[in-house]
Amino acid sequence: MARSNSYYTLVASLPAMPRYFEVERVPIAQPRLEKRLQMLKSQDAEVVEQLRAFLLWDRQPWDRTDEEVVSHYDELMSTTRNRLARHIVAFQMDIRTIISGLRRRRRGLPPPPGVGQWTDHIRKNWEDPQFGLRWQHPWIAEVDQLLDTTDCLRVERIKLGVTWNHLTRLAERYFFSFEVVLLYLARWEIIRRWTSRDAVLGRQRFEQLVTESLDEYANLYE
């Protein structure tokens, strides 16, 4: 791995991350954050853009097939030079693959085509309630139970919490390097997702998805 760039000014200019992601607001507003990120060197800014594009799942087209997601993931992993950025993406994809597996098993579907290090493992341990991952991902049992209920918020909280804790542990290894910026942004995105949960916005998003899926039939009865 190439030696990381140092960003003493940038890192010191970012407000401290809270201990937990369940807070009222993001530690730094987006416009201000964008301004601070202008201190990044161009090649690092490129990596940040790639990572942020991945993290913004909401902006992804709803009708993207599993194959397209896999192809996008492969492209991202082959073009991203920074090892930590690749690790962040891979970790999030692992969680999505596991949850996708839990959902598919409930519906009697075969294992997900997924990506990441656990795909084959899940396939081999499809009958195991926790896919044989109880040590690596102890949260699977709880999420599996919650999928029986309609408590989506709790599932989301567990999902974000697992990622948050992992990123926080990683952040303890770095000081004033580009990796600190990457981990800060990944955690900032988690807080943004958590703080932007909103019933009205959720309804709008749902209606938007329905409209997109119905395409020209959307306004049939109007």
Place this chain on the structure above:
Amino acid sequence: MEEFVLLTLGWAGLYAPTALGAIGSILGCTRAGQAACGAMLEIESGYGRYVGVSALPSSQTIYGIVVMFTLNAREVTTESAPGLLAIGVMSGVALMMSAIMQGACCASAINVSKSKPEVFGLSIAPAAIVEGFAVFAFVFALVVSAGIPGLPQ
């Protein structure tokens, strides 16, 4: 030729504490200074103390200058050159490393106390401890240098 090499190394050893100490101070003060500038974007007052902390790694250059003057009290000869080289380079490396690492400690102190001002004093303690090691290297360089031949009678 051998004498020329020995004398060159002797002169290098003589100047090493200042040069290496200055390199360390440059790197240390730069890092701490950059962190201080970043913190200034986030805080509304107390800028001065951050600038003060960022200057802490400059002391190693002063220690280096004192060691250099002490070594310079003797003539550089083939007898004194090995001692000058060993003490000069070793003390210089110690001063350089302490300045660089002290800069990192200062940057962390600035970063932490920016969001938690009440820990400002305590956060400088690691930098002070690193300074202590620089003082050890400095003092014992002076003590050991007394044994190098070539001092005027």
